Amino acid sequence: MENILEIRNVSKKFVSNNREILAVDNLTFDVKYNEFLSIVGPSGCGKSTVLRMIAGLEKPTSGEILMEGRRIEGPGAERGLVFQQYTLLPWRNVLDNVAFGLEIRGVPKKERYEIARRFIKMIGMEGFEEAYPYELSGGMQQRVAIARTLANDPKVVLMDEPFAALDVQTRAILQHELLKIWEKEKKTVVFVTHSVEEAVYLSDRVIVMTARPGRIKDIIPIDLPRPRKRDSLEFIEYRKRIVNILKDEVLKSYNMYRYAKNGIGC
Amino acid sequence: MNLRKFIAPLLGLALWELLALWLNNPVVLPPVEEVIKVLINPQISILGTGTLLDNTLVSIKRVLSGFILAGAVGVPLGILMGYYPLVMDLFDIIIELLRPIPPLAWVPLALAWFGMGETSMLFIIFIGAFFPILLNTIAGVKGVPKILIETAQTLGAKEKDILLKVVIPASLPSILTGLRIGAGIAWMCVVAAEMLPGSSAGLGYLIMYAYSLSRMDVVIACMIVIGIIGLILDRGLRYIEDRYFKWRYLIK
Incomplete structure (x- = not known):
């Protein structure tokens, strides 16, 4: 079996102020064994929600998430989660x-x-x-x-913007260390970030999500040998490509916030 | 130590002494040295009711018994109420109704149920200490950041681990605050309880007895002892809070 995680038609609705909000809409993707997969998207797109559902901290409203063929029903030690906040x-x-x-x-x-x-x-x-x-x-x-x-x-390491609160230097060091550990320990990593550069630097594949409700806009494999150079032409090409895909979505989500002001944190 | 802090207390003592000399009536206000004489001889029998030391120890023993009982019931119940909504729903209304009743309002019932004596006093102290302990424990448990619980879950923690290794340690500072407040109230309650009919020892009893004999020097000496012990109790528990729970400032 090639895939450690299978996300099948997963949707998630939240109820807030008596209104239903569709946070994640019909998401389907796989995560391969030993893969480093990143999810990027505009804030409020539900990328953290996806991670929390894989961790078992939230239940999908519909669809299912399988780990090694078995449906995920709750949190467990085989899926470790590193939170954005200090925990x-x-x-x-x-x-x-x-x-x-x-x-x-x-x-x-x-x-x-x-x-x-x-x-x-x-x-x-x-x-x-x-x-x-x-x-x-x-x-x-x-x-x-x-x-x-x-x-x-854990077999799967889930990381929810773990470096978001850190300064640029510390961030770069930790990204480097994380890759070293990942290569050495042969883990599967699902990494949520809003930094395209971080995603390109770390990942085998990058999933780009749309503005809320979060859907998959594109999945981009990063075919660059590691360690990657952030100032190499290819790196910059990948970055530009993903930024361009994201641009419309960021605008959409910006307008959504401006006019609706009922966002869910991402 | 800041010497300025002692100016007002010393002035107060001087004023007291002057007033006492001027009044020249120890039944209203005894001079300072009379009170000090009682305080520095705690081992001498007073008015045939035992020594100041004995009576103080009786009061402390009562407070400890009532306080420990209140903690033994209040802390576990508070943890269960804070953690399990079912337990909260079962007890919430009763607690909310009983909580505003001052401990002394229970006196007639206590006397009716337990008669005059130790058990009644213990009951009053228990009531006084119980609610602050319970409420602070509940608040502590409810205040445990959800993310710490989720962290433990993603590390494989089950219900029992979460309760024992996350919820209880995280609420310890709040529980200790409850114990400190409870101890203070228990100390106030013991003095009041000892003033009840049927009491034959303790600082509260000694105060009332000395009053009936117009021995205001003994009354004031007892009041000072009560104040000092209350202060030591509070500071001691505060010290533990500061010493062992430095980390609590990290939990928001």
Whole structure:
């Protein structure tokens, strides 16, 4: 079997202020094993909703999502989600945060600390094992959150704009690190972002979504060897192409916000 | 330490002393040194009802018993009410109706149910401490950011893990605040409860007894002890909050 995830005719409606809003409209796509897939789209297009549905935190209103042929009914450890917001448990230090998933699954203390230390090293945070989240910068917290998800060894890593709140430099470093980890650990990654450059830099394929209700506008395979150079001609070509596809949609979503003002956060 | 902070209290003491000398009537206002004399000799029997120390210990023991009981019921119930809507729906109306009733309004019922004595006092203290503990616990549990729960779920956490490893630790600071407020109210309640008929020991009892003998120096000494213990109770719990729950400022 080639596909780890199959998204079949998935739609999602939300009720807000007694009005039904169609956030995601009849989405169908597959994610291959070991693939790095990005989803880009204008804000409010439902891309986060898609990720939350794959994670099992939201149920599709219609359609179904299959993982390795089995229907997803709820959240589970095989689909790890890295949120956009900082989500470390503030009363746990870095080591215990990274080991959290393993602890839940009953891995003995010694073993889970060993694994956690390995991932803390991987994200370049050795020496911070005993630090608490409030002592860390946003970028460090996000790195720990990524380590926490990876240490739990999920088959699919879902990432919801994980670098959105970070400055450009930290972002570039983390993108680089993420690719290294992805190549080494052979994970499947579904990555939501509003940055086209980020999507082109990271992904095997980029799904471009329309403005709300979110549909698939195009799927673009990025045929560039890694590590990719952001200033290479081909890179810029890909970027332009996707930006052009997105442009109309961003305008649409902008007008939608201006005239309707009842958006759902993305 | 800021010395300016002591100016007003010292002036107050001086004024008290002057007023006492001028009035020259210890039944209305005893001089400062009379009160201090009672305070620095806590081991001497007062008015044949035991020492100041003994009576203080009796009060502290009562407060602790009632307070621990209130915590033992209030914290678990609060966690269940905050986490399970079903439990909330079951108890919400009863709690909302009973909550505004001052602890002392329960006195007649307490006397009718439990008679004059320890059990009644314990009941009044329990009522006083219970509601702040319960309400703060509920607020703490309800205030746990949903995203922390979702994070745990995507790491494979089941209901039990979420409750034990996310919800309860995240609401601990709020629970502790409830305990601190509850302890303060319990302390006020014990003094009031000890003034009830049938009481034969404790600071509240000592105050009323000293009053009946016009010994205002003892009354004021007891009041000062009550104030100091209340302060220590509050500061002690506040210290724990600050020391062990620094992280709580991170949860919005």
